[in-house]
Amino acid sequence: MPLTNESFLRDFAQLSAIGATDRGGVERQAGTAADHETREWLAAWLTQRGFTIRFDGIGNQFGLFEHIPGAPYVLLGSHLDSQPKGGKFDGAYGVFAAAFAAARIAEMLASGELTAKHNVAVVNWFNEEGCRFTPSMMGSGVYTGKLNLDEALDTLDVAGVSVRESMNDVIARDGYAGPAVACYGEIHIEQGRLLERDGITIGLVDKTWGARKFLVTVHGEQSHTGATAMEDRQDALYGAAMMITAAREVVDNFTPGILHTAVSYLEVLPNSPVTVARETTFNMDLRSADETVLDEAIALLEKAAAEAETKARVRIELNLKHRWGLLAYQPEGVALAEAAANELGLSSRTIMTLAGHDSTNMKDVVPSIMLFVPSADGISHNEREHTSDEDCVAGLTLFTDVTRRLVAGELA
Amino acid sequence: MPLTNESFLRDFAQLSAIGATDRGGVERQAGTAADHETREWLAAWLTQRGFTIRFDGIGNQFGLFEHIPGAPYVLLGSHLDSQPKGGKFDGAYGVFAAAFAAARIAEMLASGELTAKHNVAVVNWFNEEGCRFTPSMMGSGVYTGKLNLDEALDTLDVAGVSVRESMNDVIARDGYAGPAVACYGEIHIEQGRLLERDGITIGLVDKTWGARKFLVTVHGEQSHTGATAMEDRQDALYGAAMMITAAREVVDNFTPGILHTAVSYLEVLPNSPVTVARETTFNMDLRSADETVLDEAIALLEKAAAEAETKARVRIELNLKHRWGLLAYQPEGVALAEAAANELGLSSRTIMTLAGHDSTNMKDVVPSIMLFVPSADGISHNEREHTSDEDCVAGLTLFTDVTRRLVAGELA
Numbered sequence A, B: 001m002p003l004t005n006e007s008f009l010r011d012f013a014q015l016s017a018i019g020a021t022d023r024g025g026v027e028r029q030a031g032t033a034a035d036h037e038t039r040e041w042l043a044a045w046l047t048q049r050g051f052t053i054r055f056d057g058i059g060n061q062f063g064l065f066e067h068i069p070g071a072p073y074v075l076l077g078s079h080l081d082s083q084p085k086g087g088k089f090d091g092a093y094g095v096f097a098a099a100f101a102a103a104r105i106a107e108m109l110a111s112g113e114l115t116a117k118h119n120v121a122v123v124n125w126f127n128e129e130g131c132r133f134t135p136s137m138m139g140s141g142v143y144t145g146k147l148n149l150d151e152a153l154d155t156l157d158v159a160g161v162s163v164r165e166s167m168n169d170v171i172a173r174d175g176y177a178g179p180a181v182a183c184y185g186e187i188h189i190e191q192g193r194l195l196e197r198d199g200i201t202i203g204l205v206d207k208t209w210g211a212r213k214f215l216v217t218v219h220g221e222q223s224h225t226g227a228t229a230m231e232d233r234q235d236a237l238y239g240a241a242m243m244i245t246a247a248r249e250v251v252d253n254f255t256p257g258i259l260h261t262a263v264s265y266l267e268v269l270p271n272s273p274v275t276v277a278r279e280t281t282f283n284m285d286l287r288s289a290d291e292t293v294l295d296e297a298i299a300l301l302e303k304a305a306a307e308a309e310t311k312a313r314v315r316i317e318l319n320l321k322h323r324w325g326l327l328a329y330q331p332e333g334v335a336l337a338e339a340a341a342n343e344l345g346l347s348s349r350t351i352m353t354l355a356g357h358d359s360t361n362m363k364d365v366v367p368s369i370m371l372f373v374p375s376a377d378g379i380s381h382n383e384r385e386h387t388s389d390e391d392c393v394a395g396l397t398l399f400t401d402v403t404r405r406l407v408a409g410e411l412a
Helices: A005-016 A033-048 A092-111 A138-143 A149-154 A169-174 A194-198 A236-253 A291-312 A331-344 A358-362 A389-407 B005-016 B033-047 B092-111 B138-143 B149-154 B169-174 B194-198 B236-253 B291-312 B331-344 B358-362 B389-407
Strands: A052-055 A061-065 A073-078 A119-124 A181-189 A202-208 A210-219 A259-262 A266-269 A279-288 A315-324 A348-353 A368-373 B052-055 B061-065 B073-078 B119-124 B181-189 B202-208 B210-219 B259-262 B266-269 B279-288 B315-324 B348-353 B368-373
Touching: A005 A033, A005 A092, A005 A389, A033 A052, A033 A061, A033 A092, A033 A119, A052 A169, A061 A092, A073 A092, A073 A358, A073 A389, A092 A119, A092 A181, A092 A389, A119 A389, A138 A149, A138 A358, A181 A358, A181 A389, A194 A202, A194 A348, A202 A331, A202 A389, A210 A236, A210 A291, A236 A259, A236 A266, A236 A279, A236 A291, A236 B236, A259 A291, A266 B266, A279 A291, A291 A315, A331 A348, A331 A368, A331 A389, A348 A368, A358 A368, A368 A389, B005 B033, B005 B092, B005 B389, B033 B052, B033 B061, B033 B092, B033 B119, B052 B169, B061 B092, B073 B092, B073 B358, B073 B389, B092 B119, B092 B181, B092 B389, B119 B389, B138 B149, B138 B358, B181 B358, B181 B389, B194 B202, B194 B348, B202 B331, B202 B389, B210 B236, B210 B291, B236 B259, B236 B266, B236 B279, B236 B291, B259 B291, B279 B291, B291 B315, B331 B348, B331 B368, B331 B389, B348 B368, B358 B368, B368 B389
Parallel strands: A073 A119, A073 A181, A181 A368, A202 A348, B073 B119, B073 B181, B181 B368, B202 B348
Antiparallel strands: A052 A061, A061 A119, A202 A368, A210 A279, A210 A315, A259 A279, A266 A279, B052 B061, B061 B119, B202 B368, B210 B279, B210 B315, B259 B279, B266 B279
């Protein structure tokens, strides 16, 4: 089966049918049956094209093409897991573009058309999304030594199932340590509107926004929703509501667009319609292109928490659970990708990534190149997420050429 | 076994051991194993004292003592179900005081000490709490024709289990219609601070606060918590937070104490730490001694909803699901109980009930008497809920005497 653009789109549609939702999205949360099914699909696709499949301890799936025995790998990838009712492009486009580009390179190596300095491998990182198991970017976090393997394996979902228990036998039996990697490449949808607004096909990611992710707990007391005097209440949901509002409105203190905040997950105890909440727990997510802004926003939210404690007669704990800084991608990687885009006649611009990606972890340990293709209306983590066939193919074409250059050793 | 005050306290402690929590409360939500266990315990206790146990279609448990064949019953009762981590007095004190008072009356009838006009029966109403299955006061609601039996039986809990499925075989096989009732009596803990503040032992309930219970749904759109521009978000949790805050702060527009409001139950979809919420659903509970205040507060909350719709770019639906008016208890019942308290030397005052009770339903169909005993610090729906032995016994003494008068036909 020749590796044409048409077969790329056809096979990607087949992949998108796994865990498909009725509104055009996918639901394949990490470690679920649908997530395992995508692994099997990818394993079959890569095995047919001469790749060897291995799994490391956290369930990262590697497809290895070893052309030069013992040489390090150019590793390409992203993630096949999704949000609940998520889009079919987020992560999956990047994994399949990686597989397809790597397979094209493998053909060039086999035919002698390309002289390699490195081998080529594909990776499907475990649990990038972080919805079922927090934190996000778990597989690449463990691979890069930022997360402890055992702690990650012990992480529980809301039903009390651990990451370890969510692994299947194929993963559990392997115990591979992962390949030695020379450099890393990833392509992803933008999940924002900048490329679309500027009419540009390729984003050359040069920086990651900084992020601070808190888990907030509000401690109150149970009481009767009807009978208890208002001044006697210690309402943990009222305290949470004040903090959710404060977290959203803190952005009004800064230059528009410089700070993104969100609260999107909330648990209420006992969550009864007739009992005032004794405890609430929620995430609080801050991201900015400016670390000073993050610090200032956190100081304002700590003040808001103190006010909410008094007003709702509760105790509020802000626990910082995950953070990443404003680290740059290697400029020589950005330059290599820009040159490749120019030669192919593809419009490009540098861009920051607001979301975290597996490359956010990988760039801190090896030279990494991150590319974006446009997202229609910037919609993501939504079944309506969309990238045109034309943009998908343009991204694949560039990603293949970038991979060719990396395998040839152009990134010194 | 003689029906002494000591044996009342001892047996009540035995009942309180069913579903006991480690902090002195109970957890016996409607239709759970612990709830069924209390039914069996009560059935055994009453059967030993000559009562016949029957269940109607919604699972209300009746203990019947038919002294005069065919005569209507004085019905006494409350509920044995509890909130999650609830108190051991709320409902259960009333059911067991009813059983104990009825057993004392049954002894008087058997010995010829009392000449009866009515029979006497005890009831343990199904699902008064309304935490697992809404609405609250379900069993008495069906009995009084305010709720449709089939709709009540089809009500689902969050796990998708219906009321019908939560019933056990004993209940399902019976299919009793319930006794013909001449009048109703209930004793309950106050769940407020007024009796304690005034140093008074008995509350003579003359009115119920009005209540309006809404289910609110906020419709937004899923998006990425990090990447999506703030102005593009349609955040259903932000919309909910604004409404929760508004529902709490609306009370500041009114005379202190005249309005109680609460939001205590909230579901978030998809409830992922990395995806802005597409939908939230929560209860909104308003209670007042003044129906005009309820109407004004609702108008203010409708205005707040319109503002939240614009600010959070969401759509908000306020659905009124349950309401009750400011109906009085029969004054002749209040007078009868007051006279009995005076004769026994027990201090009493009239009091309104802020919470709904099964008597809230019963008083609309038969003459009903509702008594309160003090709650320490007004704490309820909490494991720390407490009423002293002395107050429990004083309430039992009065309730027994009120029952004697009712059975003798003093309430014409």
